[in-house]
Amino acid sequence: MTSVPSAPSVPFVPSDLLNLYRTMLLIRRFEERCNALFLQGRIPSTLHLYIGQEAVATGVCSALRKDDWVFGTHRPHGHALAKGVSPRVIMAELMAKVTGCCRGKGGSMHVGDVREGAFPAIAIVGAGLPIAAGAALSAKMRGTDQVAVGFHGEGAANEGDWHEALNMAAIWKLPVIFVCENNLYGASTHFAKAFAVAHVADRAAAYGMPGEVADGNDVVAVCEAAERAVRRARSGEGPTLVECMTYRQCGHSRSDACDYRPDEEEASWKERDPLKVAADRLASSVPPVPFDPAAIEADVAAEIDDAIAFAEASPPPSPDDLMRHVYWEGD
Amino acid sequence: MAVMGIAEALREGIREEMRRDPTVFCIGEDIGVKGGWGGAFTVTLGLVDEFGPERIIDTPISESGFCGIAIGAAMTGMRPIADVQYGDFLFCMMDQLANQAAKMTYMAGGAVKVPMVMRAPVGSTRRGAQHAQTLEVFFTHVPGLKVVAPSTAYDAKGLLKAAVRDDNPVLIFEHKLLYGSKGNRAEKGAVSPIGEVPDEDYVVPIGKGAVRREGKDVTIVGKLLTVYRALAAAEELAQDGIEAEVIDPRTLVPLDKEMILESVRKTHRFVVVEEDNRTHGWGAEIAAMVAEEAFWWLDAPPTRVSAPDTPPPFAPNLEELYVPSVERIVSAVKGLM
Numbered sequence: 001m002t003s004v005p006s007a008p009s010v011p012f013v014p015s016d017l018l019n020l021y022r023t024m025l026l027i028r029r030f031e032e033r034c035n036a037l038f039l040q041g042r043i044p045s046t047l048h049l050y051i052g053q054e055a056v057a058t059g060v061c062s063a064l065r066k067d068d069w070v071f072g073t074h075r076p077h078g079h080a081l082a083k084g085v086s087p088r089v090i091m092a093e094l095m096a097k098v099t100g101c102c103r104g105k106g107g108s109m110h111v112g113d114v115r116e117g118a119f120p121a122i123a124i125v126g127a128g129l130p131i132a133a134g135a136a137l138s139a140k141m142r143g144t145d146q147v148a149v150g151f152h153g154e155g156a157a158n159e160g161d162w163h164e165a166l167n168m169a170a171i172w173k174l175p176v177i178f179v180c181e182n183n184l185y186g187a188s189t190h191f192a193k194a195f196a197v198a199h200v201a202d203r204a205a206a207y208g209m210p211g212e213v214a215d216g217n218d219v220v221a222v223c224e225a226a227e228r229a230v231r232r233a234r235s236g237e238g239p240t241l242v243e244c245m246t247y248r249q250c251g252h253s254r255s256d257a258c259d260y261r262p263d264e265e266e267a268s269w270k271e272r273d274p275l276k277v278a279a280d281r282l283a284s285s286v287p288p289v290p291f292d293p294a295a296i297e298a299d300v301a302a303e304i305d306d307a308i309a310f311a312e313a314s315p316p317p318s319p320d321d322l323m324r325h326v327y328w329e330g331d
Numbered sequence: 332m333a334v335m336g337i338a339e340a341l342r343e344g345i346r347e348e349m350r351r352d353p354t355v356f357c358i359g360e361d362i363g364v365k366g367g368w369g370g371a372f373t374v375t376l377g378l379v380d381e382f383g384p385e386r387i388i389d390t391p392i393s394e395s396g397f398c399g400i401a402i403g404a405a406m407t408g409m410r411p412i413a414d415v416q417y418g419d420f421l422f423c424m425m426d427q428l429a430n431q432a433a434k435m436t437y438m439a440g441g442a443v444k445v446p447m448v449m450r451a452p453v454g455s456t457r458r459g460a461q462h463a464q465t466l467e468v469f470f471t472h473v474p475g476l477k478v479v480a481p482s483t484a485y486d487a488k489g490l491l492k493a494a495v496r497d498d499n500p501v502l503i504f505e506h507k508l509l510y511g512s513k514g515n516r517a518e519k520g521a522v523s524p525i526g527e528v529p530d531e532d533y534v535v536p537i538g539k540g541a542v543r544r545e546g547k548d549v550t551i552v553g554k555l556l557t558v559y560r561a562l563a564a565a566e567e568l569a570q571d572g573i574e575a576e577v578i579d580p581r582t583l584v585p586l587d588k589e590m591i592l593e594s595v596r597k598t599h600r601f602v603v604v605e606e607d608n609r610t611h612g613w614g615a616e617i618a619a620m621v622a623e624e625a626f627w628w629l630d631a632p633p634t635r636v637s638a639p640d641t642p643p644p645f646a647p648n649l650e651e652l653y654v655p656s657v658e659r660i661v662s663a664v665k666g667l668m
Contacts, residue, residue, distance in 0.1 A: 071403075100440070101442075102438060102440040102442070103441065104440070105437060105440045106439065107438075113442070114439070114443055115442075119406065119439075119443065120438050120442075120443060122431065124430050124431070127427065127431055129399070130396045130397070130398070130399020130402070130403065130427065131399045131400070131431060132403060133396075133399070134400035134401060134402055134403020134404040134405070134406070134407070135404065135406065136403075137400055137403070137404050138403065138404040138408055138409045139407070141354075141385070141386075141404070141409060142408060142409070160395060160396075161399060161427075163396075164396025164397075164399075165396055165400075167391060167393065167396070168391065168393060168400060171391070324441065325439075325440060325441035326436070326475055327436065327475065327477075328441070328445075328498040328499050
């Protein structure tokens with residue numbers, strides 16, 4: 001059932017693409033500033049940056065409503081930003097401040113804000129997928145038409161939880177979308193060393209659900225694939241596995257120099273940078289849309305400056321916070 | 332007021348909670364098959380007839396997966412009661428319980444709750460090493476989980492109802508020899524206490540222990556099956572003029588420390604009895620707590636009666652040696668007098 005769609009199933013409105021471009025640029029510049037802040041010692045943790053993969057979270061979340069849920073991974077800043085979590089509370093979380101989206105108790109690998117439908121990200125590979133399926137079961141049992149999204153890297157598709165989640169989601173026709181971000185490397189291990197199939201999406205057939213491969217560096221392609229999956233989910237037809245082919249342009253984490261990747265490979269993916277792909281689409285859109293990259297840059301820079309200022313002005317958690325929230329304390 | 336065993340009491344507790352709250356549902360293996368078992372030990376028998384397969388959800392054999400599904404449902408407005416057929420299978424879902432359910436509220440800075448129940452049968456019952464462990468201590472060690480271990484029908488129903496209403500993940504450990512499961516699921520050598528269970532709604536608060544027998548000479552703490560072994564030992568000790576106080580904490584996390592300490596301050600001697608390996612165990616924790624917080628009241632060292640550091644054996648004669656016997660408890664107490 002794996003398919004590589006050749007033509008969009010719905011006409012794409014170019015003006016929407018401006019918003020998607022802005023979101024992708026926000027993620028890109030946010031991550032670049034995080035990297036600089038880390039090097040300056042102003043962010044105390046390691047970071048798993050989303051640079052290069054922006055089209056995936058942006059395209060998927062553009063197909064969702066605010067009351068839909070996403071479950072991010074150890075590389076979650078892009079998922080949270082795309083779902084609408086404020087850069088202020090993410091930056092404050094990264095800087096371990098009490099105003100952070102997790103009160104400074106989650107850190108980079110757990111950012112999320114449930115008020116925006118982004119649960120705290122789950123940093124154990126594959127573990128978030130049964131949980132996303134459980135949220136979908138909840139939507140089905142409560143009779144809402146909410147949809148849950150489980151983001152994961154391709155490495156997660158070799159964890160038992162991935163298989164168990166796909167199987168149960170398919171049996172019960174749960175409104176969940178499994179979004180695989182295939183960036184070709186699980187940490188330093190290449191896809192070809194870990195899979196005997198050509199695509200993760202090939203495995204969807206084994207569970208009786210549609211699997212689709214999308215160009216993960218083209219936000220329009222991702223958005224269209226996500227919209228098809230969302231329609232299936234909302235109409236009770238069950239889950240979809242969407243594999244987005246993409247590439248992380250930086251190391252797995254801050255300590256990774258990426259010596260295992262060929263230079264030519266890195267260069268060829270940078271040529272297909274998701275921001276460039278979207279900009280080319282905007283520049284050639286018919287009818288033409290007003291596209292002012294410099295203005296968007298300035299707007300995004302101001303939003304990130306504000307987030308950093310907010311985070312730096314915020315206090316860290318108080319010592320009392322150590323013992324709080326081990327158990328639920330109420331709304 | 333009805334008289335029933337633990338399996339039936341749990342079943343009635345589940346039934347009442349599901350009638351009371353439409354967000355409560357059951358999820359597990361072989362729990363709702365018509366003509367099936369009602370779970371491994373009959374606890375959910377017949378519930379599918381009243382609530383249907385949409386609320387008594389049978390899963391494939393996917394322990395980690397359905398645990399994660401229960402967690403996700405709990406995070407989004409439902410109150411799942413999940414169960415495993417044997418507590419030993421909790422290890423298959425260790426990440427979901429210890430990394431996900433337990434830590435979600437904390438790492439969300441208090442913004443997310445996980446109101447779920449996980450039920451698990453434990454205890455050595457001639458099934459060998461992988462269907463016989465008593466493994467609560469793996470979970471009592473994890474902050475964020477609550478752990479209960481009812482040993483009477485009254486407590487089983489009341490603690491189950493409290494667990495369903497709690498806004499945190501609660502593990503309920505149930506002993507296979509205490510269930511009172513009937514028919515071909517009855518257990519050889521079962522104690523199967525039956526007791527009175529009120530018809531009206533009640534809960535047993537999580538975190539409150541029970542004094543099962545009063546005494547002035549020694550405090551014995553047991554849980555699940557070892558409560559009954561301790562009571563039998565107390566009976567024997569009384570023949571020799573030693574009055575043992577037997578405490579059943581009922582909840583392991585959060586522990587009713589004060590009930591234990593108050594007893595030790597009265598009796599000055601302390602024995603903990605556990606059907607689990609001795610080293611780094613639950614009994615070690617309780618004994619350390621007593622040593623730290625009631626040291627000056629003690630007339631003898633805090634003492635453990637535990638299973639040896641082996642897997643649960645199969646051969647009945649070895650299993651007899653593994654599970655703390657009445658004789659070993661009596662002997663341990665006499666060694667302190």
